[in-house]
Amino acid sequence: MNNTLATIDTPAALIERSRMQRNIARMQQRMNELGVRFRPHVKTSKCIAVAKAQRDGGAQGITVSTLKEAEQFFAEGFTDILYAVGMAPHRLQHAMDLRRRGCALGILTDGVESARAIVEFGRANGEVFDVLIEVDTDGHRSGIRPEEDALLEVAHVLHDGGMRLGGVMTHAGSSYELDTPEALRAMAEQERSGCVRAAQRLRDAGLSCPVVSVGSTPTALMAEALEGVTEVRAGVYVFFDLVMRNIGVCTEDDIALSVLTTVIGHQADKGWAIVDSGWMAMSRDRGTQKQKRDFGYGQVCSVDGTVLDGYVLSGANQEHGILSREGAPDTGIAARFPIGTRLRILPNHACATGAQFPEYQALSEDGSLETWGRFHGW
């Protein structure tokens, strides 16, 4: 017997395939219009089937957040991979192994100390690494600011040390804190112009800078022009989530990932239904807490995906979720959602919720489910 939404065990991580395909097409079309290559960040899904759908949609290469992802995707035929986390010296051996097996793996640095470690290891082992310099265009995390002396210093360490200077990359992660089109467009332009400025400084110094890579889901979707940029990276757009809904780059109806759950109890006088999706299923991510609308641990939908407005997962223990209505308690909740009722919960943060599951259940429009594995760990 094939599994269906009525028979599969819960909690389960559902991917609504038609929504995912729509999200992929939307992003790719935007990138095509802007005239840039698109390199999806596969840390969101960690799933071969999802990355293949992105590639089939027109993506060129992938971005990864761990060398385990690089390993797994390379084993499935993805050869153009950017490891977009600053290189730790102890991982250089693994990176070199991947390259020597045929993986075009780009690595990242944002400081003289780590650049020197790359050069030293590369020289000792006769390996010419492709290295991108991480640029900080919004102050949210790592990278060198476009005007800093360190930018040229790092570039010279790499170049003079015999490494291949692949280019510059930046990620405007602070776009996640915005929620108006104007602010997002401005952040996209700040991300673009800062990264292009860094590239220009390298070129002005006679250094090569083939790649100018920018991106986050909000800035990718809101950028009006990407002059000087060669590629864009984005991850969560493939599923979207409630954080992205609050930022304003999708609606609830675009969210392709949800958690299928079962009602296991009630506290009727409090207006609570207890479901079998706690934080182990949803993750502890409370990304909407400080946004314009707080969805608790998630937005409740009927099993067919219809948003049940006002019903949220208001609390979560490890394997228990508390489902309630915002505002006045729904004292008829036990009749509305009897024991055994199946519901879907839209997540705050698709990357975090997906990571709680060893596999996805990919739902087709005919109601059939297909199991898609995902990687866990490092």
Added chain:
Amino acid sequence: MNNTLATIDTPAALIERSRMQRNIARMQQRMNELGVRFRPHVKTSKCIAVAKAQRDGGAQGITVSTLKEAEQFFAEGFTDILYAVGMAPHRLQHAMDLRRRGCALGILTDGVESARAIVEFGRANGEVFDVLIEVDTDGHRSGIRPEEDALLEVAHVLHDGGMRLGGVMTHAGSSYELDTPEALRAMAEQERSGCVRAAQRLRDAGLSCPVVSVGSTPTALMAEALEGVTEVRAGVYVFFDLVMRNIGVCTEDDIALSVLTTVIGHQADKGWAIVDSGWMAMSRDRGTQKQKRDFGYGQVCSVDGTVLDGYVLSGANQEHGILSREGAPDTGIAARFPIGTRLRILPNHACATGAQFPEYQALSEDGSLETWGRFHGW
């Protein structure tokens, strides 16, 4: 070559074995003094080696939060198992399968509707389930309050329906919101007396109630007497964490679980070191946020486990952690923690952090590491 803290890949979930053994001994000794059986909740570790250490320490039976845990522990010879989450009707088949393979699996209900589903399934399949009634002694989640009519109603549905009334159980989860010995002792007494009262009501009605099961780590450790209680359950005590430190039932030096991490970059002017443990390693749990001391995403320690007072993981993205000093920025941080430096981070919530890893690295006092698997998913 055997792995050591200097060679193993990061992030890694370390268990300091001597601390874990001390935590196990402390809890078991307390239970022995109070004259009750101890049934650890293995949802914290989801690890056979940890549960065996608890059993070797004197524990009798285990508590699980999913049937997958029941399955995995049963396969390793644990036969006395309480599934401490309200029974969903669609899981009765799996529960029966486990019982028929020799697992003494107890299941839970807290309402007439679910009790009827258990009876109906049991009768249709000739199975006499062992069923405990969940009692609500603190209003934090599920269960029937000791004085509610529903208590006897559910008991009669089960008894008259031919099921075995195993007893009553409660979990005072709201103990996690307290942080003084007085309040914790009072909550332990509230948990005990409420559960014993529920048991008494069943016995007064001529029903059997062999098991009176209570517990949470804070109440188990702070209870002064447990008259009428037959067994205690607790989970997180085996590792402890910063939430438990703030509640007041352990110190930082008791915390047996930490995340080994590597410094991968700096923003020296901001006083930041960037490490390779983001929320994918630590989890998104911010359990100390509303407690007496907020540790961000975790307390930083040197690689040998010494607490570096004032240094916390102040921010976390998926694979990036931002490490900084509380108060004035440490502008000498790049020299203090150069690229490649290894550190340990104590977690807010051991159950959530452990769940991010496919395995633990168990550290012996001689510095050797042993890999202990843990289960993932449902």
